[in-house]
Amino acid sequence: MNIRPKDKLLQSVLHEVSLYSFGEYDPDEFMTVDDAIDSDNEVVSAVGRIIERCSSDATEREIYNEVCNHLR
Amino acid sequence: MILRELTIKNFRSYYGEENKFVFNPDGLTLIIGDNGDGKTTFLESLEWLFDTTAMHQRNDSMNISEMRKSRMVVGEEDEVRVTIKFDHDGEKELNKSFTFKKIDTNRVQIISREFVGYEFDGIQRSQVSGDIILKRCFDAEIRKYSLFKGETQLDIFHQDSEALKRLLTNFSDIKRLDQYAEITRTLNDLAAKAHDKELKNDKKTATAADMLSRQMGNIQEQMGNIRRQIRDQEANSRTYKTKLDALVDNRDVKEKLDAINERIKNHEEQYRRAKSYTVVDYNTSLLDESWILCAFPTILDDFQKKSSAFSKEKRKQHNAFLIEKGKQEQLRELSLPDGISNLPWYMPDEKSMEEMVNEEICKVCGRKAPKGSEAYEFMQNKLQAFLKHKKAKIDTEVEDLFTSNYIEELHNFSISYSGPKEAEICQLFEVIKDRLEFIKSRQEDAKKWENAVSEAKDEKSRLLAQLNGVSEDDIMRSATDVRDFMSRRDDAERKLGELKLKLSDLNEKENELEEQYSLLKPTNKEAERYGRIHNVFDHIYKAFLSARETNRRNFLNRLAELSNQYLSKLNVTDFHGVIEIYRHQESENIDVILKSENGTYVTSPSESQKTTMYMSVLFAIAKITADLRETEYPLIFDAPTSSFSEMKETEFYEIINKIQKQCIIVTKDMLTYDAEKKTSTIKDSAFELSCPIYRIEKEKDFNPNDLSTIRVITTKIKD
Numbered sequence: 001m002n003i004r005p006k007d008k009l010l011q012s013v014l015h016e017v018s019l020y021s022f023g024e025y026d027p028d029e030f031m032t033v034d035d036a037i038d039s040d041n042e043v044v045s046a047v048g049r050i051i052e053r054c055s056s057d058a059t060e061r062e063i064y065n066e067v068c069n070h071l072r
Numbered sequence: 073m074i075l076r077e078l079t080i081k082n083f084r085s086y087y088g089e090e091n092k093f094v095f096n097p098d099g100l101t102l103i104i105g106d107n108g109d110g111k112t113t114f115l116e117s118l119e120w121l122f123d124t125t126a127m128h129q130r131n132d133s134m135n136i137s138e139m140r141k142s143r144m145v146v147g148e149e150d151e152v153r154v155t156i157k158f159d160h161d162g163e164k165e166l167n168k169s170f171t172f173k174k175i176d177t178n179r180v181q182i183i184s185r186e187f188v189g190y191e192f193d194g195i196q197r198s199q200v201s202g203d204i205i206l207k208r209c210f211d212a213e214i215r216k217y218s219l220f221k222g223e224t225q226l227d228i229f230h231q232d233s234e235a236l237k238r239l240l241t242n243f244s245d246i247k248r249l250d251q252y253a254e255i256t257r258t259l260n261d262l263a264a265k266a267h268d269k270e271l272k273n274d275k276k277t278a279t280a281a282d283m284l285s286r287q288m289g290n291i292q293e294q295m296g297n298i299r300r301q302i303r304d305q306e307a308n309s310r311t312y313k314t315k316l317d318a319l320v321d322n323r324d325v326k327e328k329l330d331a332i333n334e335r336i337k338n339h340e341e342q343y344r345r346a347k348s349y350t351v352v353d354y355n356t357s358l359l360d361e362s363w364i365l366c367a368f369p370t371i372l373d374d375f376q377k378k379s380s381a382f383s384k385e386k387r388k389q390h391n392a393f394l395i396e397k398g399k400q401e402q403l404r405e406l407s408l409p410d411g412i413s414n415l416p417w418y419m420p421d422e423k424s425m426e427e428m429v430n431e432e433i434c435k436v437c438g439r440k441a442p443k444g445s446e447a448y449e450f451m452q453n454k455l456q457a458f459l460k461h462k463k464a465k466i467d468t469e470v471e472d473l474f475t476s477n478y479i480e481e482l483h484n485f486s487i488s489y490s491g492p493k494e495a496e497i498c499q500l501f502e503v504i505k506d507r508l509e510f511i512k513s514r515q516e517d518a519k520k521w522e523n524a525v526s527e528a529k530d531e532k533s534r535l536l537a538q539l540n541g542v543s544e545d546d547i548m549r550s551a552t553d554v555r556d557f558m559s560r561r562d563d564a565e566r567k568l569g570e571l572k573l574k575l576s577d578l579n580e581k582e583n584e585l586e587e588q589y590s591l592l593k594p595t596n597k598e599a600e601r602y603g604r605i606h607n608v609f610d611h612i613y614k615a616f617l618s619a620r621e622t623n624r625r626n627f628l629n630r631l632a633e634l635s636n637q638y639l640s641k642l643n644v645t646d647f648h649g650v651i652e653i654y655r656h657q658e659s660e661n662i663d664v665i666l667k668s669e670n671g672t673y674v675t676s677p678s679e680s681q682k683t684t685m686y687m688s689v690l691f692a693i694a695k696i697t698a699d700l701r702e703t704e705y706p707l708i709f710d711a712p713t714s715s716f717s718e719m720k721e722t723e724f725y726e727i728i729n730k731i732q733k734q735c736i737i738v739t740k741d742m743l744t745y746d747a748e749k750k751t752s753t754i755k756d757s758a759f760e761l762s763c764p765i766y767r768i769e770k771e772k773d774f775n776p777n778d779l780s781t782i783r784v785i786t787t788k789i790k791d
Contacts (some may be wrong), residue, residue, distance in 0.1 A: 005248065009248060009249070009252065009619075012249075012619045012622065012623060013252075013612075013615050013616055013619045014615075015619075016614075016615040016618045016619055016622070018611065018614060018615060018618065019611055019612065019614075019615035019618075022611045023611070042608065043608055043611065043612070046608055046609075046612060047612055047615075050252070050255070050256065050259070050612065051252070054251075054252060054255055060255055060258045060259060060262070061262075063255070063259060064258075064259050064262045064263070067259065067609075068263070068266075068605055071604070071605045071608055072601060072605070
């Protein structure tokens with residue numbers, strides 16, 4: 001199965017040690033952006049939302065507001 | 073993109089449409105041709121085909137085969153066409169052409185142009201714009217890593233300092249990660265502002281937040297400055313390193329140049345010396361050095377002949393006169409038998425004859441003439457005749473035929489200039505002749521040295537022409553500049569080290585301040601929440617930065633790994649070293665460096681080492697881009713192996729053929745030249761290669777001064 005570029009991107013970011021140490025998640029559990037958005041882990045979900053909303057051409061303010069609301 | 077077939081029609085020396093090349097899809101195709109046999113034109117036909125700028129159209133008429141033009145009649149039309157058939161997501165074709173018409177003996181007019189592509193879906197063939205198909209299958213960025221003219225062009229990394237950086241941007245995920253890093257930085261800034269605002273609104277943390285915020289701003293400003301300085305120093309270091317590399321590269325050239333310059337100096341000195349001997353002021357020498365007398369022997373000879381002839385004629389006429397006057401007796405005494413003219417009466421003169429009679433010897437013929445002998449009687453008679461003649465002349469002067477003695481005077485004059493005077497002048501003539509021969513010989517020497525100077529200067533020009541814009545001054549400055557460049561480079565690197573330390577210190581300070589900032593405990597719950605949100609954004613932003621860095625590192629590691637694999641393959645029996653892909657920290661420029669396994673830099677790799685190094689990197693780039701884009705592209709080289717030894721050529725081509733990568737090499741390797749027949753033939757070793765080989769060569773019996781007689785003949789000599 002072909003990996004979508006945004007999923008590849010998600011995996012490379014979630015596999016950063018500093019991030020998974022901080023977010024306390026297992027990076028191998030999240031293969032797609034959809035997996036990440038649906039996650040209970042707020043860091044994983046925030047990364048998923050940023051990638052998803054960026055690829056759908058949302059503005060930075062829109063992404064910020066959405067992720068901020070999610071993190072509240 | 074895998075090239076299947078190329079057809080060239082009427083493009084410069086490729087006359088007609090029989091110029092077809094079928095390529096090996098996953099290995100080497102070798103196209104062998106000697107100098108001037110159309111190797112570069114082959115590559116330029118491809119460049120022309122791929123050129124989508126309007127610029128190329130300006131020179132289109134220059135691309136028409138001169139032979140074709142010359143064979144057309146006025147009003148006739150034909151076309152120039154280059155076509156490639158290739159595989160790229162199916163079978164495709166790209167076709168560039170223009171139609172031209174001969175409008176008079178020397179002129180053609182371009183009538184129409186076409187640039188089209190065709191796609192085959194197995195059943196149908198559909199037409200697509202040439203630009204679109206080219207962009208889709210072989211875009212400009214890829215072409216930079218695909219077509220190479222000559223060995224020096226392989227070094228795309230030094231010629232274009234941004235080349236590898238662009239490659240990284242285009243063929244890794246860096247561009248996407250850069251974009252995300254930028255977005256998450258903005259998100260983090262927004263979160264930081266919101267957090268900062270809340271902290272400053274909180275009575276407990278307002279003062280500390282304000283102070284920390286200002287300190288962080290200050291540190292960030294300092295870090296920005298330091299980063300700029302690092303970029304400058306990296307650029308300096310790179311510049312001096314490039315200059316040092318160029319000096320090392322040109323070391324051999326400098327030695328050759330020194331030898332040529334020394335030769336030029338010696339030849340010029342010899343020329344000056346020879347020339348100095350040839351400087352003669354003919355005006356002065358002609359008179360002051362009596363060169364004018366050079367012609368004396370010839371003139372004297374001529375004069376003697378003429379005066380003798382006049383004298384003879386006068387005597388003849390005088391005899392006739394005497395006969396007429398009845399002086400028979402006198403005549404008999406003086407005449408010689410058989411009508412031979414006797415000597416004139418005044419020769420020898422009176423004194424000489426008296427001397428001969430008294431001494432009883434004939435000093436004309438050198439024989440003794442004792443008293444009573446016939447010879448003595450002859451001399452006596454001759455003397456008497458002289459005296460009678462003298463008397464008669466005085467007595468009968470009025471009656472004589474000739475009233476003046478000009479002929480006698482001339483004759484005497486002629487006699488007086490012969491003998492010792494003539495010998496003296498002949499000697500002078502010999503001296504002048506020797507001198508003139510010496511001058512002529514020196515003139516020939518001067519000419520010879522002048523030619524030698526000219527040849528040495530030509531050799532120097534050819535050598536400098538190979539240096540791609542490096543001037544002679546650049547090369548000759550090397551001795552002083554090496555020290556200067558080294559000191560400047562060392563200085564730049566020392567400063568770079570100091571700046572990196574400073575940056576690292578500032579980074580630590582920034583982290584400490586951020587830590588202190590994050591530890592601020594506001595009373596306001598909203599501020600606390602914004603703090604947590606900011607922290608998440610901050611970590612996400614740093615994770616994107618780090619992912620970008622990891623991606624970049626992985627890409628370059630993979631490039632280095634693959635390059636080294638190819639390098640080992642291309643240099644099975646030679647020392648090949650290890651390729652290091654070095655990225656500068658701030659400018660992010662990338663250099664390709666050759667190192668020994670023990671970490672030492674190979675400071676002056678040979679030309680063939682450099683060629684295999686660059687080709688290895690190009691093969692690696694092709695492999696990586698093929699993996700990333702899931703499509704291949706060919707590597708096409710014109711004369712890449714001019715620095716290779718004969719043994720290395722064969723080995724090299726066999727290895728390239730086995731790399732499983734489409735590669736087309738146009739070369740004059742594998743040819744032997746027969747000086748007697750003035751022809752080149754393909755070596756036997758070429759036939760042992762397992763790749764297809766084409767021979768391109770000029771059709772025989774061309775006129776070297778007439779382009780319209782030049783035509784390239786393409787022959788497939790091996791499948």
